[in-house]
Amino acid sequence: METLERVLSEHAFFAGMDPEYVHLLVGCASNVRFEAGSFIFRQGEEARDFYLIRQGKAALEMAPPNRPPMMIQTVSEGDVLGWSWLIPPHRWRFDARALELTRAFAMDGACLRQKCGEDPRLGYELLRRFSSIIAERLEATCLQLMDVYAIQS
Amino acid sequence: MPSNLEVAAPPLEAAATTMLPRLFRVQRYLQETDDTFTLELGPLDDGAPLAFAPGQFNMLYVFGVGEVPISISGDPDKPGVLVHTTRAVGTVTRVMARLRRGELIGVRGPYGTPWPVDQAEGNDVVIVAGGIGLAPLRPALYRLLAQRDRFGKVVLLYGTRTPEDILYRKELERWRARFDVDVYVTVDRAIAPWRGSVGVVTHLIPKAPFDPLSSVALICGPEIMMRFSVFELEKRGVAADRIFVSLERNMKCGVGTCGHCQFGPLFVCREGPVFAYPRVRDWLAVREL
Ligand SMILES: Cc1cc2nc3c(=O)[nH]c(=O)nc-3n(C[C@H](O)[C@H](O)[C@H](O)COP(=O)(O)OP(=O)(O)OC[C@H]3O[C@@H](n4cnc5c(N)ncnc54)[C@H](O)[C@@H]3O)c2cc1C
Ligand code: FES
Numbered sequence: 001m002e003t004l005e006r007v008l009s010e011h012a013f014f015a016g017m018d019p020e021y022v023h024l025l026v027g028c029a030s031n032v033r034f035e036a037g038s039f040i041f042r043q044g045e046e047a048r049d050f051y052l053i054r055q056g057k058a059a060l061e062m063a064p065p066n067r068p069p070m071m072i073q074t075v076s077e078g079d080v081l082g083w084s085w086l087i088p089p090h091r092w093r094f095d096a097r098a099l100e101l102t103r104a105f106a107m108d109g110a111c112l113r114q115k116c117g118e119d120p121r122l123g124y125e126l127l128r129r130f131s132s133i134i135a136e137r138l139e140a141t142c143l144q145l146m147d148v149y150a151i152q153s
Numbered sequence: 154m155p156s157n158l159e160v161a162a163p164p165l166e167a168a169a170t171t172m173l174p175r176l177f178r179v180q181r182y183l184q185e186t187d188d189t190f191t192l193e194l195g196p197l198d199d200g201a202p203l204a205f206a207p208g209q210f211n212m213l214y215v216f217g218v219g220e221v222p223i224s225i226s227g228d229p230d231k232p233g234v235l236v237h238t239t240r241a242v243g244t245v246t247r248v249m250a251r252l253r254r255g256e257l258i259g260v261r262g263p264y265g266t267p268w269p270v271d272q273a274e275g276n277d278v279v280i281v282a283g284g285i286g287l288a289p290l291r292p293a294l295y296r297l298l299a300q301r302d303r304f305g306k307v308v309l310l311y312g313t314r315t316p317e318d319i320l321y322r323k324e325l326e327r328w329r330a331r332f333d334v335d336v337y338v339t340v341d342r343a344i345a346p347w348r349g350s351v352g353v354v355t356h357l358i359p360k361a362p363f364d365p366l367s368s369v370a371l372i373c374g375p376e377i378m379m380r381f382s383v384f385e386l387e388k389r390g391v392a393a394d395r396i397f398v399s400l401e402r403n404m405k406c407g408v409g410t411c412g413h414c415q416f417g418p419l420f421v422c423r424e425g426p427v428f429a430y431p432r433v434r435d436w437l438a439v440r441e442l
Binding site: 071073099144151 | 188242283313314318339341342343347348349350351352353355360375377378381
């Protein structure tokens with residue numbers, strides 16, 4: 001567990017976090033790997049975990065009916081994948097698929113929610129980090145929606 | 154590098170002061186993507202090749218249709234061939250897209266301010282390009298790579314709409330294979346079998362390998378993309394006066410006399426198109442401009 005704690009604390013998501021909290025969160029973390037092409041999660045499934053990507057690349061995809069799945073974002077080393085574990089009803093809204101061999105820490109959402117419930121300061125710390133990820137994602141979505149490279153009419 | 158870096162237009166070449174276009178012949182036509190093409194041009198006369206600095210543009214005249222400003226996208230150290238990459242978007246550029254080898258085009262220029270490549274000596278250089286914005290930046294990259302020892306890290310961050318819209322694909326692969334330049338490409342949307350990055354180009358900035366305190370950033374692309382790129386660069390600690398943007402405005406004369414390209418108190422054709430960001434920051438926020 002000691003090495004897991006050290007490696008975990010080096011992930012960008014935990015930068016500047018009180019070591020005491022990192023120590024606490026190690027209990028919710030496990031090492032996972034996904035082969036290229038395999039699904040990390042699928043739309044509609046229960047969102048149990050979120051993922052801190054350590055290596056590789058994964059795509060968030062949306063599959064419209066009768067059309068090929070559209071990639072809307074890729075994540076790679078240092079990125080965080082998934083926040084549906086945090087927000088009821090805790091179901092994935094997208095598919096996530098490894099584009100190449102991807103290694104990550106899976107963080108157990110139920111375990112985290114319990115620890116946050118016990119220590120609201122930890123809860124605030126996590127929520128603060130997730131809210132900036134969500135805000136960045138929202139900004140990126142706005143730019144994608146504006147289709148800035150399209151020919152203006 | 155002085156903290157308040159400025160770029161100034163070099164004095165106009167004698168030929169560039171006249172409104173009379175010089176005749177060039179299309180030597181080669183390259184289809185880059187569905188809507189974007191490159192013309193390689195040679196002068197019809199025996200005159201000197203058109204020397205230019207990276208970032209400058211020419212007014213290209215498609216006979217009987219009209220004249221448009223297009224950046225020079227070739228190698229500044231090989232001025233013998235004049236290279237322009239153009240996206241067919243409207244009246245003039247759509248007809249230009251139909252020109253073929255041997256046909257003629259009128260050229261006035263080169264005009265405008267260059268990228269501050271020489272002034273960036275000793276610094277990391279971060280190039281952020283969006284869509285066709287890679288074309289005006291390519292001469293800067295050629296120059297940086299030709300004089301590679303003079304600079305720290307050289308990083309190219311390129312974003313475009315879809316994998317099919319990627320410009321200069323082969324060249325990007327060649328640059329990516331080099332050890333002395335970091336190239337990252339991302340697209341706004343994709344379907345399989347694309348295995349590269351998906352997401353807006355601004356998202357490449359936080360993880361890109363450069364030292365924000367000793368970097369010069371050159372940005373070209375749609376204005377919104379440039380604004381968000383500046384936010385991200387500043388968030389990483391790059392000082393505003395080390396950030397340069399290239400602006401586009403409708404142009405007529407290209408030499409600062411007609412006022413067509415006015416942007417606040419600035420004439421983009423003479424005082425730009427490359428500006429140090431602080432010079433245009435306040436005007437970029439004005440909706441009506
Ligand atoms: C300094 C400078 C350098 C430039 N360099 C290049 C270059 O290297 N390559 C290049 O392809 N273009 C470049 N441009 C843009 C180019 O000048 C315009 O695309 C061109 O003038 C359009 O003329 P048109 O007659 O074909 O289109 P118009 O008939 O004038 O416009 C038709 C439609 O296209 C839209 N449109 C016009 N321009 C653009 C654009 N740039 N992007 C998206 N939609 C547009 C208009 O909103 C309009 O709806 C540059 C512009 C400037 C000011
Ligand atoms: S285009 Fe005429 S003043 Fe700039």
